[in-house]
Amino acid sequence: MTWNPVTGCTKISQGCKRCYAERMAHRLEAMGSERYRNGFKVTLHPDLLDVPRRWRQPRIVFVNSMSDLFHEDVPLAYIERVFATMRDCPQHTFQILTKRSERLAQLAPELRWPRNVWMGVSVEDARVLHRISDLQRVPAAVRFLSLEPLIGPLDELPLDGIQWVIVGGESGPKARPLQREWVTSIFHQCRAARVPFFFKQWGGVRKDLTGRTLNGRIYSEMPGTLQPGEQAA
Ligand code: SF4
Numbered sequence: 001m002t003w004n005p006v007t008g009c010t011k012i013s014q015g016c017k018r019c020y021a022e023r024m025a026h027r028l029e030a031m032g033s034e035r036y037r038n039g040f041k042v043t044l045h046p047d048l049l050d051v052p053r054r055w056r057q058p059r060i061v062f063v064n065s066m067s068d069l070f071h072e073d074v075p076l077a078y079i080e081r082v083f084a085t086m087r088d089c090p091q092h093t094f095q096i097l098t099k100r101s102e103r104l105a106q107l108a109p110e111l112r113w114p115r116n117v118w119m120g121v122s123v124e125d126a127r128v129l130h131r132i133s134d135l136q137r138v139p140a141a142v143r144f145l146s147l148e149p150l151i152g153p154l155d156e157l158p159l160d161g162i163q164w165v166i167v168g169g170e171s172g173p174k175a176r177p178l179q180r181e182w183v184t185s186i187f188h189q190c191r192a193a194r195v196p197f198f199f200k201q202w203g204g205v206r207k208d209l210t211g212r213t214l215n216g217r218i219y220s221e222m223p224g225t226l227q228p229g230e231q232a233a
Pocket of ligand 1: 009012013015016019021066
């Protein structure tokens with residue numbers, strides 16, 4: 001489930017190069033969608049702030065799949081309203097992902113963090129490793145890393161205080177290739193630190209052909225699901 005009380009963004013690092021949200025926003029704008037009348041420019045949608053309150057069944061909600069909640073054009077007062085909705089909906093689990101880790105760390109003390117909010121940062125290569133230390137200062141119940149699209153090795157991940165790692169390669173035309181040894185290095189670091197590991201995809205031009213099997217297994221671990229004694233395959 002996605003919930004987009006903000007749409008639009010600007011590129012900030014190499015991981016943004018083939019931003020799916022940008023392509024989708026322009027497509028929807030061309031189709032005349034009122035929500036995307038500003039294309040990929042940051043746009044607040046306060047009329048959507050209450051939507052999760054209407055969902056009775058518990059859901060896993062990805063917040064702002066079409067934007068970055070901690071973008072500098074999203075005012076703190078608005079982020080607080082997003083958090084108020086998440087606090088009022090303990091039946092749902094909300095996952096937020098940002099590349100604006102400096103602003104996240106700066107604003108985190110101003111926000112009240114309920115246990116149902118999982119906070120993550122995207123890290124595509126070692127040039128943006130500092131995002132992890134920013135995340136480690138955030139008092140979220142679950143802190144996670146999205147290493148996707150992985151475009152370089154990450155052989156020294158600081159995993160203290162991190163509860164989940166997701167890895168994936170880029171997909172689509174001109175996808176930058178994912179190396180097997182980058183993935184296995186991250187896998188072994190996660191096992192050593194006992195951090196659940198979720199391998200999303202190899203990616204490539206045809207992700208349906210490359211799949212998501214690593215060493216003959218599918219890894220879909222989630223926080224709290226790692227079995228005692230689970231070891232490297
Ligand atoms: S931060 Fe995310 S949404 Fe924003 S441009 Fe980069 S990839 Fe796209």
